[in-house]
Amino acid sequence: xxxxxxxxxxxxxxxxxxxxxxxxxxxxxxxxxxxxxxxxxxxxxxxxxxxxxxxxxxxxxxxxxxxxxxxxxxxxxxxxxxxxxxxxxxxxxxxxxxxxxxxxxxxxxxxxxxxxxxxxxxxxxxxxxxxxxxxxxxxxxxxxxxxxxxxxxxxxxxxxxxxxxxxxxxxxxxxxxxxxxxx
Numbered sequence: 148x149x150x151x152x153x154x155x156x157x158x159x160x161x162x163x164x165x166x167x168x169x170x171x172x173x174x175x176x177x178x179x180x181x182x183x184x185x186x187x188x189x190x191x192x193x194x195x196x197x198x199x200x201x202x203x204x205x206x207x208x209x210x211x212x213x214x215x216x217x218x219x220x221x222x223x224x225x226x227x228x229x230x231x232x233x234x235x236x237x238x239x240x241x242x243x244x245x246x247x248x249x250x251x252x253x254x255x256x257x258x259x260x261x262x263x264x265x266x267x268x269x270x271x272x273x274x275x276x277x278x279x280x281x282x283x284x285x286x287x288x289x290x291x292x293x294x295x296x297x298x299x300x301x302x303x304x305x306x307x308x309x310x311x312x313x314x315x316x317x318x319x320x321x322x323x324x325x326x327x328x329x330x
Contacts, residue, residue: 148228148241150185151194152254153202155222157185159254161243183240185224185254197257198223226254262296270301276309283310290314 164180190198204219226244231237245256264270265288272279283293294310297303 148244149191149194149257149259150183150226150228150244150254151190151198151257152185152224152226153198153204153219153222154185154253155187155224157224157253159183159244159247159249161240181236181240183226183244185226187221187224189225189227190220190223193260194225194257195220195223197255201251201255262292262299264296264300265293269296276306279306280309280313284313290317 159182161181161183162178164176165178166174166176168174199219202219204222207216207219209216228237228240228244231240244250244254250256265283265286280290283290290310290313294307294314297307297310
């Protein structure tokens with residue numbers, strides 16, 4: 148899950164840090180604190196659109212002409228729970244972030260937009276992966292979008308591999324064409 152904040156260095160406490168001090172002065176950690184630290188600059192296009200539609204950016208700086216406001220993109224920061232390795236910890240982060248009173252005020256949850264199927268019966272394609280890739284190329288589909296759709300939905304290993312290979316092959320062809328042009 149990805150969350151976007153209107154504040155550049157936003158953070159929210161997920162779990163408090165708890166420790167006790169014994170009579171001899173030795174500290175014992177009872178519970179390790181957790182903090183969701185939002186990272187500036189790591190926002191996608193759809194997150195920027197969602198942030199602009201949701202937040203009001205007050206106190207905007209202006210260009211040298213003192214009239215034109217500077218885009219608030221530099222203020223945005225994001226937090227991605229998929230970077231958390233421990234599934235229990237990730238679940239805790241998501242639960243706290245989804246239920247916090249700050250949600251909607253300081254940050255928002257931005258779901259990844261769904262990529263549509265290349266054609267209505269794509270998921271029922273019964274041919275070989277190579278035939279599918281050939282059809283995708285002939286019809287002019289964006290292989291990156293098709294790969295994203297495939298991974299999010301069917302996630303068929305042989306088809307994913309074939310599409311990835313086609314993407315790599317197309318990059319190699321483009322590089323060879325550039326070498327020919329510059330020579």
